[in-house]
Amino acid sequence: MNPDSSPFTPGRPVSAESFTGRTKQVEELLTMVRLARKKRLQVGWVSGERGIGKSSLAAFVGSLAERDEKAVVAHVHLGGARNLEDLVRETYVQILKDTETRSWGKAIWKAFGERVERVGLWGVDIQLKATPDDFSAAASMFADTLSHTLKTAGKDRKVLVLILDDINGLADNPAFSHWLKKMVDGEVTSRKENHVCLIFAGFDERRCAMMKLNPSVGRVFQPFIDIKPWKSEESEDFFRRPFEKHHVAIGDREIRFLAHYSGGLPVVAHEIGHAVWEIAKDHKVGSLAVKQGVLKATDRFGRRMLHSGIVEALHSEQYRSILRKTAEGLPLSTIEFSKEQLQSLAFTGDEKTSLNSFLRHMGKLGAIVPVFMGDKRGVYRFATWMHRLYFFLAATDLARKPNRKVEQSLIR
Numbered sequence: 001m002n003p004d005s006s007p008f009t010p011g012r013p014v015s016a017e018s019f020t021g022r023t024k025q026v027e028e029l030l031t032m033v034r035l036a037r038k039k040r041l042q043v044g045w046v047s048g049e050r051g052i053g054k055s056s057l058a059a060f061v062g063s064l065a066e067r068d069e070k071a072v073v074a075h076v077h078l079g080g081a082r083n084l085e086d087l088v089r090e091t092y093v094q095i096l097k098d099t100e101t102r103s104w105g106k107a108i109w110k111a112f113g114e115r116v117e118r119v120g121l122w123g124v125d126i127q128l129k130a131t132p133d134d135f136s137a138a139a140s141m142f143a144d145t146l147s148h149t150l151k152t153a154g155k156d157r158k159v160l161v162l163i164l165d166d167i168n169g170l171a172d173n174p175a176f177s178h179w180l181k182k183m184v185d186g187e188v189t190s191r192k193e194n195h196v197c198l199i200f201a202g203f204d205e206r207r208c209a210m211m212k213l214n215p216s217v218g219r220v221f222q223p224f225i226d227i228k229p230w231k232s233e234e235s236e237d238f239f240r241r242p243f244e245k246h247h248v249a250i251g252d253r254e255i256r257f258l259a260h261y262s263g264g265l266p267v268v269a270h271e272i273g274h275a276v277w278e279i280a281k282d283h284k285v286g287s288l289a290v291k292q293g294v295l296k297a298t299d300r301f302g303r304r305m306l307h308s309g310i311v312e313a314l315h316s317e318q319y320r321s322i323l324r325k326t327a328e329g330l331p332l333s334t335i336e337f338s339k340e341q342l343q344s345l346a347f348t349g350d351e352k353t354s355l356n357s358f359l360r361h362m363g364k365l366g367a368i369v370p371v372f373m374g375d376k377r378g379v380y381r382f383a384t385w386m387h388r389l390y391f392f393l394a395a396t397d398l399a400r401k402p403n404r405k406v407e408q409s410l411i412r
């Protein structure tokens with residue numbers, strides 16, 4: 001079918017209509033928004049591995065908050081920010097951009113007046129004319145400054161929701177943890193009523209890096225939400241809805257198959273859905289299209305998202321055979337495993353000899369990491385769910401040798 005009409009969008013943000021699952025997490029974040037609306041500053045953290053849906057969850061909550069909680073919302077990507085002045089500048093530029101088409105945006109833009117400068121060939125980008133000292137002063141009273149912007153937006157807007165995404169560079173800056181802790185403590189002791197809700201999104205390593213620099217900063221994030229892969233019903237729903245919506249015939253068995261092979265990872269599910277869409281003909285998805293789609297998608301996401309050394313290493317037949325047996329021996333829901341467990345699988349003599357070099361090699365590439373459990377050695381975990389899934393998919397070799405065991409288990 002025509003890829004241009006595919007409802008699956010690998011590599012792109014998900015639209016609010018296609019957002020799937022995460023009901024509990026959405027509720028938790030909305031509760032936080034409501035608390036900010038009623039009381040005062042709230043700060044939360046959405047964590048999870050690459051591609052699990054941190055930005056999408058935060059963005060979806062932002063859209064609900066705008067509609068139902070009368071929020072002014074901005075989604076700030078801070079990947080390039082190195083210090084607090086950058087954070088403030090990026091935040092305000094994004095508030096201006098995200099409110100430009102909203103009725104309440106007019107008042108905010110007006111308040112900035114001549115300090116907003118349109119740049120770029122078509123004038124679609126904007127810059128703020130202010131000195132580093134202005135930004136630094138705004139950083140030291142960040143919650144108050146945001147609260148002021150909310151008031152500027154008019155009586156109809158009750159809370160400001162700021163999504164601070166990808167704070168990678170900032171997390172290693174001691175000034176950042178200190179600033180955040182001070183801001184939250186300052187709000188509590190002064191009993192201010194800044195109706196501001198900050199949702200940070202980033203890897204947990206970033207939060208841990210901040211806690212190393214300032215151990216008490218961890219307490220600031222309430223809630224702390226760690227996103228896990230979708231449950232199987234959520235994955236099934238993710239595939240079923242778009243096919244149904246576009247009147248594409250697909251059986252329950254194929255839906256279960258796709259859900260299983262997506263491993264509950266949204267980023268992979270989009271790749272799989274899109275590949276199946278491309279392969280299917282005449283608005284029908286049969287069992288061949290789903291298998292071919294999974295294979296095509298595995299190749300694509302492996303190349304796009306994992307270390308190229310991992311994809312290359314799996315060209316070795318010896319390693320693939322080890323993986324194939326591992327994939328059959330360990331359920332897909334297992335992320336941690338022991339060498340003992342692997343040794344109990346039916347490896348040939350040669351494979352047993354290669355097992356150590358395989359584990360070492362994958363360790364070097366960061367695909368598996370040792371787990372330290374006191375004196376116990378030989379326990380590992382796949383670095384991420386995506387690695388786990390890639391190993392499983394690359395090993396199952398659906399085209400040549402379908403994984404009968406898995407397929408059987410899908411025919412409930």
Ligand SMILES: Nc1ncnc2c1ncn2[C@@H]1O[C@H](COP(=O)(O)OP(=O)(O)OP(=O)(O)O)[C@@H](O)[C@H]1O
Pocket residue numbers: 009010011012013014015018019020021022048049050051052053054055056057266267268270
């Ligand atoms: N709940 C969801 N429903 C449907 N699609 C989703 C959902 N969550 C994420 N996706 C899709 O999965 C992909 C990755 O999502 P997203 O960018 O939000 O992940 P992330 O955790 O922020 O990744 P990164 O760590 O790279 O920033 C995107 O294509 C997005 O559209």
Ligand SMILES: [Mg+2]
Pocket residue numbers: 054055056165
């Ligand atoms: Mg993201």
